[in-house]
Every structure is written in C-alpha cells, then in structure tokens.
Amino acid sequence: MCRKRFTDGFYVVVPNYAKSAATMISLxxxxxxxxxxxxxxxxxxxxxxxxxxxQSVPARSFIDGLENIRTKIRDEGDPVxxxxxxLSKIRPEVIAICxxxxxxxxxxxxxxxxxxxxxxxxxxxxKVAKWLSEGKxxxxxxxxxxxxxxxxxxxxxxxxxxxxxxxxxxIWELYARSVQQLQQTGAAKLFENEHVSLSMNIEPVIGSPxxxxxxxxxxxxxxxx
Numbered sequence: 001m002c003r004k005r006f007t008d009g010f011y012v013v014v015p016n017y018a019k020s021a022a023t024m025i026s027l028x029x030x031x032x033x034x035x036x037x038x039x040x041x042x043x044x045x046x047x048x049x050x051x052x053x054x055q056s057v058p059a060r061s062f063i064d065g066l067e068n069i070r071t072k073i074r075d076e077g078d079p080v081x082x083x084x085x086x087l088s089k090i091r092p093e094v095i096a097i098c099x100x101x102x103x104x105x106x107x108x109x110x111x112x113x114x115x116x117x118x119x120x121x122x123x124x125x126x127k128v129a130k131w132l133s134e135g136k137x138x139x140x141x142x143x144x145x146x147x148x149x150x151x152x153x154x155x156x157x158x159x160x161x162x163x164x165x166x167x168x169x170x171i172w173e174l175y176a177r178s179v180q181q182l183q184q185t186g187a188a189k190l191f192e193n194e195h196v197s198l199s200m201n202i203e204p205v206i207g208s209p210x211x212x213x214x215x216x217x218x219x220x221x222x223x224x225x
Contacts, residue, residue, distance in 0.1 A: 003028065003116075010116075013161075014038040015175040020046070020141070023132070024105070028112035031157040034147040035168065041145060042138040043109060045101035047094065059098035060135030066090060106133040117157050128154050 002010055002025070012018070012029040019041035026032045026040060034040075046056040069086065072078040109129035118125040131137040131154070138145075150158040161168045178190055187199035 013171060014040065015171050017041070023145075024108060027109050027128075027132075027156075028116065029157075030116055031159060032150065033159055033161050034150070035161055035172070036147075036163045039144040039146055040150055042135065042141055042143055043105045043132045044135040044138075044141060045098070045105050045133075046141065047098060047101070058135055058141050059101045062090070062095055062098045063102075064135075066095065102133055102135070106130055109133060118155065121155065124155050128156070 010029045011031050011033055012026045014022075014026065014032060014034045015038060016035060017039045018026055019039075020043060023040045024043050027043075032040070045059045047059050047062065048056045069083050073080055073083065106129045109132060110125050113119075113125035113128060114122050118128070135141075145154070147158050147160040150156045161171065178192075182188070182190055182199070185199060186201060188202045189200040191198045191200070
C-alpha cells in the first residue's frame with residue numbers, strides 16, 4: 001500500500017524503534033532514516049499462547065524446544081518416557097504454523113529487499129531475510145539493530161539523522177506528540193496522513209468468546225396412520 005502511494009520514493013523514518021512488523025515495513029523502503037538512538041529488530045514471527053494480547057512467544061521457540069528434546073533422546077540417551085508429559089502438550093498444528101510463519105516472514109523480506117533496497121545484491125537480500133526471520137543469527141526478538149549495524153552488517157540503505165539538525169527536532173517533536181496522544185487516549189495504534197488522523201484501541205478478551213446460538217432441531221411431525 002505504501003509503495004503504491006509513494007511511487008517516486010518511499011523512505012521510512014525511525015525516531016526511536018521499529019520492531020517486528022515495523023522492521024518489515026522498513027525493509028520494503030528505499031531508505032531508512034534513523035535517530036541516533038533508533039533501532040530495528042528481528043522479524044521472527046510470534047505465536048500467541050493466551051487470550052490476552054501480548055502473551056506470545058517466538059515461533060522458533062516451539063521448534064527449538066522440540067529439537068532439544070529430540071537431541072536429548074537421540075544423542076544423550078535420555079529415556080523417552082521422561083519427556084512424554086511435555087511431548088503430549090506439543091500440538092503438531094502449532095509446529096506447522098510456526099514453520100509457515102518463519103518461512104512467510106523470510107519470503108516477505110527477501111521479496112521486497114530484492115525489489116528495492118538490495119535490488120543489486122540478491123544474495124545479500126536472501127541472507128538478511130534469513131538472519132532476521134529464522135531466530136538463529138538474532139536469537140532474541142528484542143535484539144537491538146542500530147543504524148551502524150543496519151548499514152555495515154546488513155548492508156541496508158540506512159542513514160542516521162543528525163541530532164543537531166532542524167529536521168531531527170521536528171521529527172522528534174512529532175514523535176513525542178504522537179506518543180503523548182496515545183497515552184492520553186489509551187489507543188494502541190495511530191494512523192495519519194495529510195487528511196485524517198485515526199487511532200485504534202485493543203481490548204483484551206478474558207476467557208473464551210461466547211458460542212453463537214445453535215439452531216434448535218424441530219421434532220418431525222407424526223406420520224399419518
């Protein structure tokens with residue numbers, strides 16, 4: 001959507017931090033402008049483990065946990081019965097969801113990097129997509145990737161904004177005002193353009209949602225004698 005709107009060039013400004021999905025948006029840009037304390041992060045998908053928003057764990061954790069048990073049994077001789085209670089809680093469909101999520105994140109990053117920021121180095125695009133999505137090179141979802149690492153290690157088009165410039169003063173003021181509005185209104189997201197400003201609230205759901213009413217089956221009429 002952003003690329004269709006800004007066809008002449010699409011820059012992403014990161015005043016503070018752009019993690020996870022925000023990093024994915026950044027990877028689809030032409031250039032990332034970063035504050036002097038700004039950071040990007042890995043794009044490894046998270047899997048929700050509870051009914052309250054925020055209760056999630058990295059998809060890689062499910063896969064690594066299963067691999068650790070397999071290694072303990074196969075290479076270290078631990079008895080299988082020792083892990084039966086844990087294995088009984090591992091749902092195959094969750095593992096499949098985790099694997100697909102990691103693959104989708106990697107493919108998304110590689111696709112947009114090859115089209116724009118790393119269009120002249122597809123090998124580097126594949127490497128960056130793999131590093132950021134698989135949870136092996138960057139093991140923690142909260143890993144900090146500053147401007148220097150984004151530029152020198154990942155080879156992204158990243159530029160640090162001069163903190164003494166008027167541009168930085170204006171960007172930081174806008175960012176601070178936006179954060180203040182979110183805090184005062186209790187909103188979780190803020191979407192703005194030159195015409196409209198929209199905020200989005202997230203309300204936690206406690207317990208299972210109510211089941212829709214089931215249609216009542218009517219008794220068949222008696223057969224005529």
